[in-house]
Amino acid sequence: MVKLRKSPYSFFSFLILIGFAFLVGFNTYAQKRCNTVEAERIRREKYKFLPSEIEFENWVTQRIKERKNKPVPFGTTGTGEMTKIAVVVHVIYNEGEAYGEGANITDEQIYSQIEVLNEDYQRKNADTINTQPEFLQRASRMNIEFVLARQTINGDPTTGITRDQGPKTSYNPLSIADRELLSSISDWDPSIYLNIWVTNLSNSYIGLAQFPDYSFPGLDSEPNRDNEATDGLVIDYLAFGSITKVPGLNLMSAYNLGRTTTHEMGHFFGLKHVWGDNLTDCSVDDYVADTPVSNKDYSGQSTPIDHVSCSSNDMFENFLYYTNDKGMNAFTLDQIIRMETIIDNAPRRASLYNSIGTEYPDNLYFDLAINEIKSPGKVVCDEELNLVIEVKNNGTIPVTNFDVNYTIDNVDQAFSYTGDTIFTGETAEIPVEKSAIQNGNYKLTVTLGDIPDDINGSNNSKTHAFIVDKQTDFIPLREQFEVSDLNATNWISINDDDKIGWELTEAPLIGNQNTAAFMNFYNYEDRQQMDWLISPSLDFSGAYQASVTFKTSYAKNQNFNDQIRLVASKNCGADFNEVLAIYSSSELANSNATDYWTPANQSDWSTHSIDLGAYAGISNVRLAFVAVNDYGNNLYLDDIEFYTTAEENLVRTAQNSFTIYPNPSNDGLFNLVFNTSGRQVVNVFIYDQLGKLISMKKYTNTLNQTFYYDFSGIRSGVYLISAKGEDFVRTKKLLISR
Numbered sequence: 001m002v003k004l005r006k007s008p009y010s011f012f013s014f015l016i017l018i019g020f021a022f023l024v025g026f027n028t029y030a031q032k033r034c035n036t037v038e039a040e041r042i043r044r045e046k047y048k049f050l051p052s053e054i055e056f057e058n059w060v061t062q063r064i065k066e067r068k069n070k071p072v073p074f075g076t077t078g079t080g081e082m083t084k085i086a087v088v089v090h091v092i093y094n095e096g097e098a099y100g101e102g103a104n105i106t107d108e109q110i111y112s113q114i115e116v117l118n119e120d121y122q123r124k125n126a127d128t129i130n131t132q133p134e135f136l137q138r139a140s141r142m143n144i145e146f147v148l149a150r151q152t153i154n155g156d157p158t159t160g161i162t163r164d165q166g167p168k169t170s171y172n173p174l175s176i177a178d179r180e181l182l183s184s185i186s187d188w189d190p191s192i193y194l195n196i197w198v199t200n201l202s203n204s205y206i207g208l209a210q211f212p213d214y215s216f217p218g219l220d221s222e223p224n225r226d227n228e229a230t231d232g233l234v235i236d237y238l239a240f241g242s243i244t245k246v247p248g249l250n251l252m253s254a255y256n257l258g259r260t261t262t263h264e265m266g267h268f269f270g271l272k273h274v275w276g277d278n279l280t281d282c283s284v285d286d287y288v289a290d291t292p293v294s295n296k297d298y299s300g301q302s303t304p305i306d307h308v309s310c311s312s313n314d315m316f317e318n319f320l321y322y323t324n325d326k327g328m329n330a331f332t333l334d335q336i337i338r339m340e341t342i343i344d345n346a347p348r349r350a351s352l353y354n355s356i357g358t359e360y361p362d363n364l365y366f367d368l369a370i371n372e373i374k375s376p377g378k379v380v381c382d383e384e385l386n387l388v389i390e391v392k393n394n395g396t397i398p399v400t401n402f403d404v405n406y407t408i409d410n411v412d413q414a415f416s417y418t419g420d421t422i423f424t425g426e427t428a429e430i431p432v433e434k435s436a437i438q439n440g441n442y443k444l445t446v447t448l449g450d451i452p453d454d455i456n457g458s459n460n461s462k463t464h465a466f467i468v469d470k471q472t473d474f475i476p477l478r479e480q481f482e483v484s485d486l487n488a489t490n491w492i493s494i495n496d497d498d499k500i501g502w503e504l505t506e507a508p509l510i511g512n513q514n515t516a517a518f519m520n521f522y523n524y525e526d527r528q529q530m531d532w533l534i535s536p537s538l539d540f541s542g543a544y545q546a547s548v549t550f551k552t553s554y555a556k557n558q559n560f561n562d563q564i565r566l567v568a569s570k571n572c573g574a575d576f577n578e579v580l581a582i583y584s585s586s587e588l589a590n591s592n593a594t595d596y597w598t599p600a601n602q603s604d605w606s607t608h609s610i611d612l613g614a615y616a617g618i619s620n621v622r623l624a625f626v627a628v629n630d631y632g633n634n635l636y637l638d639d640i641e642f643y644t645t646a647e648e649n650l651v652r653t654a655q656n657s658f659t660i661y662p663n664p665s666n667d668g669l670f671n672l673v674f675n676t677s678g679r680q681v682v683n684v685f686i687y688d689q690l691g692k693l694i695s696m697k698k699y700t701n702t703l704n705q706t707f708y709y710d711f712s713g714i715r716s717g718v719y720l721i722s723a724k725g726e727d728f729v730r731t732k733k734l735l736i737s738r
Contacts, residue, residue: 009656033260033299033322035173035205036267037277043210043227046176050227051214057287059214060270061665063341066211082145085194086357087114088184089148091237092166092199099163100528103237107458109162110198112245116258117146117265118317120331127329130303135315136578138290140333142340149193151361156454157396160357162186171204173234173502183229189349195232196261198240206236206252206259208372209267212346224368231348233264244579248530248628250561253584257325266320269349270342271335273297274311274320282310290334302327360396360424367395368402368451369459371427373444378494379573379622380468381537385437390429391445393422394456403449404432409442441494442466465496467534469573474539475546475642475677481515491517494532500524502533502627507553507599516553516638519627521562522596527631534624537572538642540617546612547647548623551605552587553636555593560632563719564625566610571611572620580610580623584631597634605638611647647707656728660721664735671720680726681704686734687720694719711736 051059063158093104100106119125123141131139131508148160164185171178182197201207210231217474233669239255249256271286275294278284282295283600293310299322307314315321317329331339343349368391375388387406393399399422404415415432422428447461454460471490479491486493486504495501500520507516527689540546552564562585567576590604614620625637643650651673653659659673674682686695694714699707702725711719716738 006080025728029298033255034207034263034267034273035203036208036264037273038210039179039208040211042176043173043230056214060287060338060342063345064337067337067341067344082143083353084145084147084358085352086149086192086355087146087160088193088195088357089113089161090170090182090195090197091161092182092197093163094169094184094200097165103198105198105237105240106246107159107161108246109241109249112241112249113258114146114148115245115262117244117262119148120259121265122261123330127326131317131330132313132315134285134313135317135330135332138315138332138334139330140336141331142336146194147358149188149357150359151354151357152334153189153192155361156474157361157365157367160455166199170200171234172202173205173208174203176230179230179234182234187229188357190228190231190348193357194352195514197232197234198237199234201234201236206239206255207234207235207264209264211267212270212342212349215347228348233261233268235261235264239355243582247579247626248563248566249526250528250630251630253561253586254324259319259325259328262319262328265560266331266335266339269339269348271339273318273322274315274318279514280659288322288332288334288338290332290583291318291320297322298327300324308595313518323612324503341599346492364397365395366397366451366454367393367456367459368399368422368448368454369394369456370446370448370462373446373462373464374429375574376444376464376466377569377571378466378532378576378624379492379534380437380466380570381470381572381574381620382392383436383438384431385435385468387432387434387444387446389432390427391422393424393446394459395454396424398423399438399451402451404430405447405449407433407445418516437468439468439470441465443498463496465494467492467494469534469536471536472539473536474701475543476644476705477538477642478678478703479535479640481517481638483515484519490536492534492536494534496531497526499529500629501531505636507638508601514638516636517625518637519629519635521560521627521629521632522557522634524629524631527629529629531627531629532624533627533637534573535622535640537619538623539619540612540615540621540622541617543616543644545644545649546577546616547609547643547645547648547650548612548641549607549609549643549650550625550640551638552583552588553590553599553605553638554588555591555597555633556585556589557592557594557597561630562588562632562635563628563630564588564635564637567624567626568612568615569622569624570615570618570620573624576622576624576626578614580612581608583608585630588635599636605636609647609650612642613646641704643704645704649706651706656725657730658723658732660732660734664737665711666737668714668736668738670709670711670734672707672709672723673705674702674707674723675704676697676702676725677727682723682725685722685724687722689717689719 089110097104121142122146149158154156238252239260241249242258243249243256245481274286274291275297276284277287279295282293292312292314294314296309298316302324307316316323319328371390371392374390375386401418406413444464469492481504493502503518504515505518507514564583566580568578568580569576653673655677661671679701683700684697688694716736719734721734
């Protein structure tokens with residue numbers, strides 16, 4: 001019998017959620033990246049006046065030919081002042097969804113998507129290093145900048161974001177009626193603003209764009225303008241934005257880096273899928289010369305092993321494939337030329353360039369925002385608090401003075417800024433206070449004040465939880481949490497919302513008593529909260545290689561997508577900017593369960609391993625396990641073990657013992673791998689077949705290390721290796737044969 005749970009949603013919403021789960025399936029790969037092709041076919045069936053594909057391509061071919069005959073084709077060099085396009089994001093949410101819940105996504109999620117668009121189209125995305133070498137010379141960029149609209153058509157200031165409750169719980173992107181319904185809820189002039197509707201999509205699709213038309217006599221007449229209302233992009237809210245920009249976003253695991261919008265924007269500017277939308281015929285192309293002829297779409301893949309089709313290597317990383325987000329990273333030069341040509345000439349494309357929506361309004365207004373609390377970070381390792389904030393002037397009036405009010409553990413203080421003028425669009429990093437601080441957990445709230453008639457008070461305040469902790473340790477290290485309280489370990493936790501956080505609990509392993517770190521997602525009703533479990537400051541300076549392993553136990557509860565992230569800091573926890581791994585609920589799950597999950601045996605646990613070679617030789621390294629709640633099911637974490645060995649070379653052996661490999665050794669080179677009950681002194685003695693001692697070594701702080709031996713000058717034979725630790729003695733044979 002399934003236990004009924006308390007829920008922050010109405011029963012009606014819960015039924016909708018379950019129905020949606022069955023509709024799209026629990027595997028994110030069941031989602032369909034794009035339905036632009038199907039939507040265009042339906043649109044052309046309804047609007048008979050639209051040009052055919054052949055007519056459109058003939059028009060594009062002629063415009064590109066004319067463009068290439070110009071002395072300096074626009075934009076292809078990627079130099080000069082950026083051309084701006086004003087974007088309006090229309091958030092269409094469901095009844096009862098407060099800001100930040102469900103389809104009523106946050107401003108931060110929207111900002112992250114705009115940032116991704118600019119990186120991808122300007123080829124400033126960090127993963128350009130993954131472009132295949134043979135395609136590097138073809139990869140190119142556009143001299144374009146997407147900005148959230150800055151003023152309305154009437155000249156009033158705007159954030160470029162609208163929010164409206166829709167009449168339906170989901171919208172079918174294949175239905176023109178549904179797309180027109182979205183437009184009727186919120187729609188800005190498509191000749192001035194690039195409209196993006198973000199909502200809950202049905203039919204398994206996660207995005208579409210309306211393909212451009214071209215100018216010919218009669219197209220702009222009143223009867224032929226019905227399709228203007230739907231011009232723009234429609235994106236599912238679970239595929240909009242990037243988790244690398246805003247950690248903790250509840251996005252589909254395959255589509256969580258904002259590339260769905262990048263892909264659809266390519267269609268909006270006139271690109272076709274690289275494989276020409278025919279997976280059987282190599283003669284069908286995308287009308288772009290420098291993309292390889294292909295008959296694969298790479299749906300659900302990131303770095304496919306087999307990426308050859310139509311007798312050539314495919315550019316699977318192209319934004320116009322169906323690759324998972326982390327597999328995409330490039331446009332080609334001819335794709336850029338095609339897009340720029342269409343933008344220059346197509347209706348409701350050319351007029352977007354530097355439209356009035358990209359400019360700030362003439363009327364004056366204040367909008368000062370806290371961009372970020374730069375310091376303290378999550379962890380402070382010294383005895384001084386250094387409070388630094390970054391503010392941005394989003395208004396049109398230069399700012400010369402304002403107040404910074406801040407509270408640390410219910411102690412109110414204030415600071416008055418009278419520094420350099422902060423002009424429109426500028427940011428300023430402001431040191432607020434330096435003061436002594438003791439060990440412990442703290443809550444910091446910073447609020448800007450004395451800003452007359454600020455039009456957006458929601459961005460004037462930020463809250464930040466941090467901890468002052470000076471505990472240190474070194475690798476190798478093992479943490480099994482075999483104590484009654486997390487405070488009895490040297491691991492620390494940060495609970496931003498002061499509600500459910502990391503704790504220790506009983507978690508059976510192979511039928512034995514066992515304690516593990518625990519996150520009670522099952523009863524955690526405040527979704528998308530982030531809870532941190534952070535290591536002590538670890539010294540990797542004595543290691544040439546490093547890795548970590550850990551175990552998790554988790555059961556997936558329907559389509560709730562809890563998440564755990566492993567992040568790293570090289571500065572004792574001042575920032576955790578390096579993401580080592582992100583595990584979705586599907587990747588964590590040992591089984592499925594709708595009731596309260598507790599592991600019962602070994603099969604309920606999974607082991608994960610990550611290479612940490614990038615941190616070898618560095619001190620003050622911290623790792624953090626960040627749990628992101630989606631109200632799913634309980635997560636257990638145990639047996640965290642740091643090695644001075646690379647992940648690919650890890651070898652397991654029984655506790656209080658050691659393993660010899662290779663054995664036999666054909667060249668006299670071999671390794672000893674230890675697994676002791678705790679860090680201890682181990683003496684290793686090696687004897688030949690006559691009982692003569694030929695080697696003796698003493699190893700301090702032995703735990704799980706691999707020690708290398710070079711006996712290449714020793715003759716063949718059987719040797720005895722004896723290891724004596726503080727609580728064990730083991731002897732094994734080694735055969736050297738040449």
